[in-house]
Amino acid sequence: MTNARRAAALAAIGQMPSPLGHFVNGRSLLGAGEGFAVTEPASGEIIGTVCDATEAELGTAVAAAKAAFPKWAATSGDKRKAVLHKIADIIEARAEEIAAVECLDAGQCWRFMSKAAIRGAENFRFFADRAPMANDGQTLPTPDHLNYTTRAPIGPVAVITPWNTPFMLSTWKIAPALAAGCTVVHKPAEWAPYSARLLVEIAQAAGLPDGVFNSVNGLGETTGKRLTEHPDIKAVAFVGESKTGSAIMRQGADTLKRVHFELGGKNPVIVFDDADFERALDAAIFMIYSLNGERCTSSSRVLVQASIHDRFVERLAARARNLKVGDPFDPATEVGPLIHPRHCSKVLGYMDIARADGAAIAVGGEAMAGKGYFVQPTLFTGASQSMRIAKEEIFGPVLTVIPFTDEADAIAKANDVVYGLAAYLWTGDVGRALRVSDALEAGMVWVNSENVRHLPTPFGGTKASGIGRDGGDWSFDFYMETKNVALARGGHKIQRLGA
Numbered sequence: 001m002t003n004a005r006r007a008a009a010l011a012a013i014g015q016m017p018s019p020l021g022h023f024v025n026g027r028s029l030l031g032a033g034e035g036f037a038v039t040e041p042a043s044g045e046i047i048g049t050v051c052d053a054t055e056a057e058l059g060t061a062v063a064a065a066k067a068a069f070p071k072w073a074a075t076s077g078d079k080r081k082a083v084l085h086k087i088a089d090i091i092e093a094r095a096e097e098i099a100a101v102e103c104l105d106a107g108q109c110w111r112f113m114s115k116a117a118i119r120g121a122e123n124f125r126f127f128a129d130r131a132p133m134a135n136d137g138q139t140l141p142t143p144d145h146l147n148y149t150t151r152a153p154i155g156p157v158a159v160i161t162p163w164n165t166p167f168m169l170s171t172w173k174i175a176p177a178l179a180a181g182c183t184v185v186h187k188p189a190e191w192a193p194y195s196a197r198l199l200v201e202i203a204q205a206a207g208l209p210d211g212v213f214n215s216v217n218g219l220g221e222t223t224g225k226r227l228t229e230h231p232d233i234k235a236v237a238f239v240g241e242s243k244t245g246s247a248i249m250r251q252g253a254d255t256l257k258r259v260h261f262e263l264g265g266k267n268p269v270i271v272f273d274d275a276d277f278e279r280a281l282d283a284a285i286f287m288i289y290s291l292n293g294e295r296c297t298s299s300s301r302v303l304v305q306a307s308i309h310d311r312f313v314e315r316l317a318a319r320a321r322n323l324k325v326g327d328p329f330d331p332a333t334e335v336g337p338l339i340h341p342r343h344c345s346k347v348l349g350y351m352d353i354a355r356a357d358g359a360a361i362a363v364g365g366e367a368m369a370g371k372g373y374f375v376q377p378t379l380f381t382g383a384s385q386s387m388r389i390a391k392e393e394i395f396g397p398v399l400t401v402i403p404f405t406d407e408a409d410a411i412a413k414a415n416d417v418v419y420g421l422a423a424y425l426w427t428g429d430v431g432r433a434l435r436v437s438d439a440l441e442a443g444m445v446w447v448n449s450e451n452v453r454h455l456p457t458p459f460g461g462t463k464a465s466g467i468g469r470d471g472g473d474w475s476f477d478f479y480m481e482t483k484n485v486a487l488a489r490g491g492h493k494i495q496r497l498g499a
Contacts, residue, residue, distance in 0.1 A: 002329040013104070020048060022214070023200045024064050024216070038194070057216065081128045081179075088121040098116075109335070111331055131179040164291060192339065235479065239296070265465050268299070269283065284299055285316065301400050335397050343396075350392075379401065424445075425437060425447045
């Protein structure tokens with residue numbers, strides 16, 4: 001079965017144009033730009049070549065989105081709903097193929113990716129059902145005027161997505177944009193572009209009009225930069241590194257682009273001594289070692305109250321040693337390879353940083369022998385909040401343990417980073433849960449839980465972790481402009497000047 005899934009992924013990629021170009025205005029473009037190789041993280045083998053979009057090709061994609069916008073924006077919410085549900089239908093029908101491609105080009109494990117495509121379909125269904133209400137606003141009456149608000153799609157938007165779970169994260173951005181009535185130019189990550197190609201082809205097969213959803217491949221410093229600077233792009237939705245978000249903000253400044261950023265994180269999981277020990281242990285392990293540690297909401301720091309610190313570390317270490325690392329297509333595999341040799345080198349570099357700062361490597365700390373970009377699941381102990389391993393985003397299967405004494409100490413250490421995306425809190429005290437949740441500098445806090453997404457809720461971070469919120473109506477706030485209309489009742493006094 002493992003070999004069959006890998007063969008299915010290779011077959012799906014083999015049906016795509018080679019080298020992989022772009023999908024613009026309803027058709028495939030071979031691409032005339034410089035090619036670059038895409039490798040399979042598990043083997044290091046080249047699985048295809050992708051073309052960096054030329055300036056002209058990028059311009060063609062934006063022009064297609066601009067031309068398609070008036071008609072798509074005027075399409076009724078019910079019709080948009082029907083198309084988006086059809087996209088979800090096809091995603092579900094092709095879920096195993098999508099998951100296999102994600103395992104191949106992103107190195108993610110089958111046990112997680114087999115569900116990721118279904119989550120992508122759920123994203124489309126959620127926003128499809130809200131498309132008929134996307135334009136709705138509020139009624140805000142006064143004695144003299146009836147104020148009411150409406151919303152309208154902002155225009156062609158750029159969506160730039162990362163390589164860690166590329167298909168699902170693409171749906172999370174693209175579905176609300178389409179539901180709102182925007183047209184899209186999508187630039188997927190250059191290291192894992194193939195599942196994104198499946199998405200744009202699925203949308204076309206579902207009956208999405210030509211030009212509404214376009215996809216261009218390329219490097220961030222060329223295609224990405226041209227896209228974020230283009231004057232006809234009205235907004236940029238980006239998921240990725242904080243430094244890249246800063247660059248995109250600068251690139252879009254001259255045209256006053258609206259931006260939505262979901263960026264990095266150094267998320268704490270705080271375990272008090274009155275927590276459910278076993279559930280906290282399970283959640284801490286899951287949130288750092290699943291998805292190969294390559295997730296923005298990973299619990300990359302575990303802050304443990306001193307009275308249970310040693311016991312918690314002992315259990316963490318035993319579980320980390322027992323993690324199954326290997327072929328991402330094997331359903332039993334829990335940790336797969338990292339995405340790219342450059343990223344693998346970055347993660348491995350933190351082993352020497354940890355040692356130099358005085359931390360201990362209790363588990364792992366090495367690259368794994370053989371092919372591919374595998375790093376042993378790693379556990380740092382003896383760490384303090386002042387160390388780089390406690391402050392910098394590593395984005396791999398690497399967990400840092402830090403003890404704390406009391407509530408105030410836990411809050412201070414949790415907040416002592418430039419990031420503020422997510423936090424996880426484990427306690428049996430409801431009052432403490434409320435106090436600490438209020439004090440944490442994070443856009444999202446899960447109490448006695450791992451990251452469990454509820455689609456109507458806001459998703460996003462504070463500080464260097466981002467700007468804006470996704471989810472529910474918050475997505476429409478980004479992709480739409482709000483207009484207020486004040487209708488006079490006819491009786492209010494108007495000052496007469498010059499009479």
